[in-house]
Amino acid sequence: xxxxxxxAATSPVxxxxxxxxxxxxxxxxSSHAEGxxxxxxxxxxxxxxxxxxxxxxxxxxxxxxxxxxxCTAVFGACAARARHxxxxxxxxxEHPSVAAPVAQLESxxxxxxxxxxxxxxxxxxxxRDALSQPVxxxxxxxxxxxxxxxxxxxxxRREIDRSGCGxxxxxxAVQGFLKYGRNGFFTSQCDLMSVSAHKIGGLKGCxxxxxxxxxxxxxxxxxxxQEKGFRSGTENTVGIYCxxxxxxxxxxxxxxxxxxxxxxxxxxxxxxxHIPESHCYHIISASMPGVRSExxxxxxxxxxxxxxxxxxxxxxxxxxxxxxxxxxxxxxxNSAVRISVSPLTGDEDIAAxxxxxxxxxxxxxx
Ligand code: PMP
Numbered sequence: 001x002x003x004x005x006x007x008a009a010t011s012p013v014x015x016x017x018x019x020x021x022x023x024x025x026x027x028x029x030s031s032h033a034e035g036x037x038x039x040x041x042x043x044x045x046x047x048x049x050x051x052x053x054x055x056x057x058x059x060x061x062x063x064x065x066x067x068x069x070x071c072t073a074v075f076g077a078c079a080a081r082a083r084h085x086x087x088x089x090x091x092x093x094e095h096p097s098v099a100a101p102v103a104q105l106e107s108x109x110x111x112x113x114x115x116x117x118x119x120x121x122x123x124x125x126x127x128r129d130a131l132s133q134p135v136x137x138x139x140x141x142x143x144x145x146x147x148x149x150x151x152x153x154x155x156x157r158r159e160i161d162r163s164g165c166g167x168x169x170x171x172x173a174v175q176g177f178l179k180y181g182r183n184g185f186f187t188s189q190c191d192l193m194s195v196s197a198h199k200i201g202g203l204k205g206c207x208x209x210x211x212x213x214x215x216x217x218x219x220x221x222x223x224x225x226q227e228k229g230f231r232s233g234t235e236n237t238v239g240i241y242c243x244x245x246x247x248x249x250x251x252x253x254x255x256x257x258x259x260x261x262x263x264x265x266x267x268x269x270x271x272x273x274h275i276p277e278s279h280c281y282h283i284i285s286a287s288m289p290g291v292r293s294e295x296x297x298x299x300x301x302x303x304x305x306x307x308x309x310x311x312x313x314x315x316x317x318x319x320x321x322x323x324x325x326x327x328x329x330x331x332x333x334n335s336a337v338r339i340s341v342s343p344l345t346g347d348e349d350i351a352a353x354x355x356x357x358x359x360x361x362x363x364x365x366x
Pocket of ligand 1: 008009064065066067068070095097141143144145172174175195196197198205206207
């Protein structure tokens with residue numbers, strides 16, 4: 001498969017997942033034995049995901065991925081709190097699946113306050129000011145998918161509680177779940193939390209939304225009333241099983257060592273990393289001065305080393321609002337690449353990355 005450094009975009013499917021799961025094909029809503037077997041698989045998976053989130057199974061709702069979880073959380077929380085406030089507080093470097101629904105609500109008359117994340121640090125003074133009024137929703141991600149910055153979610157929780165602004169707290173924890181902090185670190189702070197299966201070795205098209213007990217938000221998908229009426233549609237039992245199996249097998253203890261070795265290699269190869277004060281151990285943003293991102297990633301791809309310019313979701317868009325918000329200069333943004341690792345990243349991958357970066361610098365560098 002070459003040398004893969006794009007785990008923040010997606011990951012290969014967990015090795016312990018075999019074809020056996022396809023034998024459980026029943027509809028979990030059917031009352032015969034095939035349906036019951038599928039229901040069992042679904043509920044065992046929910047139980048295990050909930051345990052890893054340190055939540056109760058009743059607080060976990062399966063979705064088609066974090067994009068759906070994020071949209072459901074943003075629209076749902078604002079609908080639930082519509083009488084209380086039409087103010088949303090978020091930050092300036094959210095994933096598009098939070099930024100876009102927030103922008104749509106803004107166009108419908110909501111007031112949106114976007115807190116600065118310059119240098120990868122959430123401006124908690126500005127947050128405190130923003131919360132000195134009734135607020136419907138605060139949506140702040142756990143770990144930024146482009147810079148690896150970890151935002152201080154416990155501080156956000158404290159500010160919400162201290163202010164009495166009445167907001168629900170949503171956290172996009174896609175890049176943090178199982179990869180940063182002890183299990184349950186983010187869940188314990190939030191009312192709503194989004195996670196995605198394919199970032200940890202599950203299948204694409206599957207995710208979950210944690211909804212704290214007692215928090216009521218309206219569903220986005222109406223129909224057969226699956227997921228206790230919160231998310232209609234026949235459950236993706238295979239995807240959900242694979243999500244749970246990948247989560248059970250995700251070994252984050254190797255991440256820090258892999259990150260440090262990769263960072264050393266990146267620096268030795270002449271790139272300038274953009275390291276936030278508080279960061280995760282699987283995403284490195286770095287620039288090769290004078291070499292455009294596309295030139296570098298295309299060359300690396302031609303020699304079997306795969307990484308991305310920013311996030312896969314924004315690779316077709318012009319400019320980069322996340323790196324601008326971080327405070328990078330235009331030439332640093334134009335030459336920025338994202339290198340992301342996993343416990344699967346081996347020493348031979350890191351050596352291949354370093355030698356490919358060195359040869360790219362010889363070819364294209366000034
Ligand atoms: N949020 C973040 C931070 C992400 O990195 C991603 C994946 N690019 C998503 C949300 C969307 O997840 P999904 O692909 O499951 O819709």
